Each structure stands twice: as structure tokens, then as C-alpha cells.
Amino acid sequence: GAVVSQHPSRVICKSGTSVKIECRSLDFQATTMFWYRQFPKQSLMLMATSNEGSKATYEQGVEKDKFLINHASLTLSTLTVTSAHPEDSSFYICSASYQREGETQYFGPGTRLLVL
């Protein structure tokens, strides 16, 4: 149980285009979903926290107009990188949690974005 999927797993796009990444909790309802970014050989950096039906809470330094988050249902959150540039190239990982022992976060497999 507690499986989280992400789609796509890998995307290459041209500079200036927008890219949407989906995060789904497959067998549970996620009260909260998180979006992280990971640079090569570095740890995860939290970008934003989203609760179903409400606006996402962005971490300091993360541009909310650049990284649009929509949490439309208890099983789906989307991250849209708008007008992507090469510096947005990174590994984006989502996680989902629900209220139970540990309030554990279950992570998706990640999406590797390469902006040319």
C-alpha cells in the first residue's frame, strides 16, 4: 500500500515552454502533498506544500508564479513549471501523506526535467 506515482518520469523541453508534472496517490487519499526539488548529488529541497482544495504554501525563495501547484483532489496534485529555462532542469519529486501513525510521507519515483 501507500504507492505514489509521478508522470512523466522524464521530460525534455525547449526553453520557454511550460511543463506539467502529475503526482498521484494510487491507493490512499492524501491529505497533504509535497513537492521537492533535488539537484545532482544534493539533498531534497522542499518547494511547496499543498492541501486539497486550498492554495499551496511555498517555501521562501520559490516563485509561486513560476511553479504553479494545483491540488484538485485527494489523489492528484500537479506542478507546472511555466516558461521553463535551463536552470529549471532538475529532478522533481513529490510525496504524499495521510493522517495515520508516523504521518509518513510516501514518495513518488521522481520526474527528471531537462530544459534545452
Next chain:
Amino acid sequence: GEDVEQSLFLSVREGDSSVINCTYTDSSSTYLYWYKQEPGAGLQLLTYIFSNMDMKQDQRLTVLLNKKDKHLSLRIADTQTGDSAIYFCAEKVTGANNLFFGTGTRLTVIP
């Protein structure tokens, strides 16, 4: 903010035990986690421990928590080549929904 630190690298021989260490600064932690990340993949939850526990064992994994010293460790018994990966410790603190991650320890298992 919260500071979670790990040593960057660890090499062990196959069959030996591995011990990965983690220190944190926030004393209001509620849960502490160990995640495993293989190349190009997301994070796999290995185990977690509640902050009022000292030890948790799950098959080959043993987690030790010294709350006084704010020190967490993960011991992997009989380490196998398939255990080669990056291991992240993470802390959840009171009042925050998100996790604070350590820098990750790259474990290399030598056949």
C-alpha cells in the same frame, strides 16, 4: 532553521554491517525517518522511529535514537550489494508538515 547532517560517504564489504549516522538540531522532533534512494529513482521509506523510542528493529535494519545527543543511526546487518544507494535521514518537527532532510550518505558495498 532545522539542520540535519550526515557524513557523505560510507564503504563496507559485502556481509559486514553498515552504520549510517545522522545528527539533528531541533529538539522538537516527533518522528525520524530513513529513506533509501537508488540512482535515478525516488525515495523509498525504509523505516521510521517515534521520538520517544530508543530503538526499532525491522529485519536487517536497526534504528537507534539518542534524543539527548540528537543522534540517529541506521544499522544494516549483512550488507548486500543491493544495499548500495544513498540513504537520507529526515526529521519531522512539531508544528511542521514537511520533512527536513539530511544531506544523504552514499553507501557503497564492495563485493
